[in-house]
Amino acid sequence: MFAVTVSFTVADEFVNDFAALIEHNAAASVRDEVACQHFDVCTDPSNTSLFFLYEVYDDAAGFDVHLASAHFKAFSQASAHMVVAKNITTFQKVTAAHA
Template sequence: MFAVTVTFEIKPENVDRFLALVQENAQTSLRDEPGCQLFDICHTPGETTVFLYEIYDSKAAFDAHLASQHFKTFDAATAQMVDSKDARLFEKVIR
């Protein structure tokens, strides 16, 4: 398992458009990427923070997500909407 969290601060005037685009990205990831197991989008109405929680089979599956055309399109379309972005990557600890 490979988990990804991303916290975005979105420019206030772009929140609705960003949410529409990130939902499209999540739906496409879940539908078209066999290694994408979970892609949750969290947002509190009236606020500018958007939090993503994603689960992939492996780092290779996440790398495939980053290389996908739909992700590249999303990333380019939203680049100017974002004030800040904090992405964190986690690997499952096996004992």
Template sequence: MFAVVVTITVHPGQMPVFMAAMLENAAASRAEPACQRFDVATDPARTDEVFLYEIYDDAAGFDAHREMPHYKVFDAAVAPLVQSKDVRTYSVVDA
């Protein structure tokens, strides 16, 4: 199992546009063969922040995710809306 956590800060005022694209991308990502989980979370106290929690079969599954046409369209569309993005990956040590 391969976990990915992403924290995205969206430019002020851009969350509605960003979130529409994010939810469409999340739905498409969940349909990928190697994607076991793709959660999108927010906190009302941090209105410009989005947290993603993703689980893939392995690192190759995550690499395949980033090559999917839906991801490339999403990434290009939201790039101007994103102020910062922190991506961290983890491999399961003990299940």
């Protein structure tokens, strides 16, 4: 399991446009990428310009496929001018605990 978190701060005037773009990217990722297990798009209710993504892939290679996909490249190009700040963190599974 390979998890990716991304936080975006988006310029206020582009919040709605960015939301539409990232929602399309997330849906295409889950639908079209075999290794994409999960892709959540979240916003902070008190700061709608802050977006948080939580993505889960089978492995790092699956995330590389995501980065090379046409839908990701289209999203990245279309949203670049909207983003004020971006932070990406990746995590690899160490262990799992179940109740």
